[in-house]
Amino acid sequence: MSELHSPFLSRRLSVSSVMFDVVIALVPLAVIACLAFGINSLIILGVAIVSCLLSEILFSAILLRQTNTWKDSSAIVTGILLALTLSPLTPWYIVAFGGVTAILFGKVLWGGLGRNTFNPALVGRELMTVFFANTMNGTGIWSTAKHVNLQPTSFFPNVAESAGSYLNKLIYSPQGALGEYSILFIVLGGLYLIFRNRISWHIPLAMFFVFTQVQWLIPDSIPFQFALAGLLFGVLFMATDMPTSPSHNSAKIYYGVLLALVVAILIIGEVRYAYMSYGILIMNAFSRPITNLFTPRPWGKPSEWKSMVKPVFILTLSVLGTAFAVVSLARLELINYLVYTYLIFIVFEYYYRFQYEVCSFITSKKNDEED
Amino acid sequence: MLQIPDYAKKYKGQEVQDLPDPEIFLMPLNGYKSLLTPVVQEGEQVRQYQLIAKSGQQFGTYLHAPVSGTIGALKSINESQYLTLHNDFKYIEQKLSPSVPEKWSKQELLNAIKELGIVGCGGARFPSHIKFNTGDNPVDFLVVNGIECEPFFSADYALIKYHADELAQGIKVVKQIVSPKKIVVAIKRKNKELKEILEAAFLQHKLQAGVRLLPNHYPQGEEFQLIGTITGHKLSKGCIPSDFGVVVSNVATFRAIAKAIFEGKPNVERITTLYNEEQKTGANFLFKIGTPIAHIVEHSKFIPQEWKKKRLRLGGAMMGKNAGQQLVIHQGTGGLIYLVPQIVSQTNCINCGYCTQVCPQYLMPMTVIPGFSGQKNNLINRYNMLSCIECAACEYSCPSKIPLLKYIRQAKSILKQ
DSSP states (O other), X not given: OOSSSSOOOOOSOOHHHHHHHHHHHHHHHHHHHHHHHTHHHHHHHHHHHHHHHHHHHHHXXXXXXXXXXXXXXXXXXXXXXXXXXXXXXXXXHHXXXXXXXXXXXXXXXXXXXXXXXXXXXHHHHHHHHHHTHHHHHSHHHHOOGGGOSSOOOOSOTTSOHHHHHHHHHHHOOOOSSGGGSOHHHHHHHHXXXXXXTSSOSHHHHHHHHHHHHHHXXXXXXXXXXXXXXXXXXXXXXXXXXXXXXXXXXXXXXXXXXXXXXXXXXXXXXTOOSOHHHHHHHHHHHHHHHHHHHTOOOOTTOOOOHHHHHHHHHHHHHHHHHHHHHHHHHHHTTOHHHHHHHHHHHXXXXXXXXXXXXXXXXXXXXXXXXXX | OEEOOOTTTTTTTSOOEEOOXXXXXXXXXXXXXXXXXXXXXXXXXXXXXXXXXEOOXXXXXXXXXXXXXEEEEEEEETTEEEEEEEEOSXXXXXXXXXXXXXXXXXXXXXXXXXXXXXXXXXXTXXXXXXXXXXXXXXXXXXXXXXXOOSTTOOHHHXXXXXXXXXXXXXXXXXXXXXXOSEEEEEEEGGGTHHHHHHHHHHHHTTOOOEEEEEOOEETTTSHHHHHHHHHOOOOOTTOOGGGGTEEEEEHHHHHHHHIIIIIOOOSOEEEXXXXXXXXXXXXXXXXXXXXXXXXXXXXXXXXXXXXXXXXXXXXXXXXXXEXXXXXXXXXXXXXXXXXXXXOOOOOOOOOOOHHHHHOTTOOOGGGGSTTBTTBOOOHHHHHHGGGOOOOOHHHHHOTTOOOHHHHHHHHHHHHXX
């Protein structure tokens, strides 16, 4: 917006209101997590949000010379998302570490909100798993059954037992990470975001369609009954994250399809616990090439799909190849080195490139205001 | 697709008001890709409706005196040429020659349209005698554009409501020229009360024409969007619609044609909306071409006396110009809008894709942002940027408040080199 050129009218919508809608969609899940594990969940959520907010304020001020970025509530979204992917028994200092690294290595070093390639919450989560491998991957942290505050109850006393217990599990089933206890509220949150046009249906629907096809091709390959909540949470709240996913419909569908294939490869390759976060992170890396490849056809221009066949084929091969590479690294327990490489890469990029691009962007902003 | 709230709801149905004429008219000599040359001398007495300027260029048109008076000096303001005309308030009329067009040939009608200064009233002022001269191309659709998608505008609404009769007559004349298979009047769905008024007028004039209610999207009234919705043909930017059997023109143009042919009056006035966002009030006024903005500000209650040029927009909040760049009402000025400045702060692009969702041309406006996620030159997308029609829907819907249109114009000027 500038005083000198059209348009002179703007929709009353800001980045913070977009982010706040995501917070609204996530609040029911956080409430259910608190009901299920009481004070444990509350501490994890609180520590994650506070550490994200504080590190956003601190690192943005130091590294990006911006002091008001915390107001866009994206740090709160990152904090809640990070907390909801954790076990309720995660020690608070590890959560704080995750929050700080999520903001620093996932967002600020990239140049701030919108410029990051990877989902910050997942970056934070993977750094936690690498640097606190014993705690995070131990079986102790995931055996949560005896800590449950609110036991699952029967919501449908009149329905036959097998169907009733299945329906009960959809509404409330305290297993897995904090955000995965209620499939019903995950879906409702996703529907709210779709209704508010904050995410679109393309990625989730494409992904689930392909998933069912994989299930049909390779029977019993995907343990839906265990993984549904995690898959839904990942695909509705993580894979649709605006900065790290494609921005128009055809690219989103392709992205969803490949996400399903990558996650299926990871599941079949027996990457436990982390298949959804690895899958989304792999796809995040290819989000920009996918966006650029699947540009929408301008109004009235002829379709150029024939010239797209080769680049799409190559891109698909590289995505699937990456998935297999990650499976091999996980099998060989070499994922750590991948994460170390990422850390070196992002610090390098910040030092030689991103910090200058950020600075020039800020000055161009100031020039606009002076016009 | 982008929906903009109906700001004009309260006042769009009100009667068209009049303002006293100004003492000095500034007649705009810059037409569509042409510059008119005066055919009268400085100091010469002219009658109302007398020809004062014309151009022999390809897109040349004719300009007539809106009132009687004395011709003043030629002025050049902001790289635009104006001819001053001092109003004598006597309204001595030129002898008019109303006609019965049924007996006229196609060429005679086109000449009359040209000589009476009819140009497209939608904004670009494309000469109507060129638009309606479809040559040997058969015309399937004659589309009468009553969409008016600029927010705050209601001039076309008022025109249809109060002058549907003249509109029908104008359509009949154009029908005689282009002999279309079908005539479609397009209006927005939210203005569906106009449908009955139009149909009654068509019945009275024995005109076979359909009224289509179209979605309230922005920019539905843009020529190629309209053609796409009505005929299903998606024409790319730069096509000539008559090559595809479609002729589109604004409702105000048809009314001007009716006045020109049946009454002999040249195109010297138009209905224009005034709106003040501070008071949230607006109204439609009948202005003569060449009425200076300063005069309108002084005499209408709508714009404060201590107006700031930066906040006054001519020709729409989305696609219009600053009142500092254009000083007078011309044939294409649909509205004059006084806006409250919005205090916005620009942030990083978050790649939300809203600009792509609302883009009527299916482009990716975010790719022109400097430093968009590290990529500086995305040549494919920049290439497509030449298809941009600058409707500003992207910038309107940007949550990061990025001046997308400014960057698109920069990218276009780089590409055109």
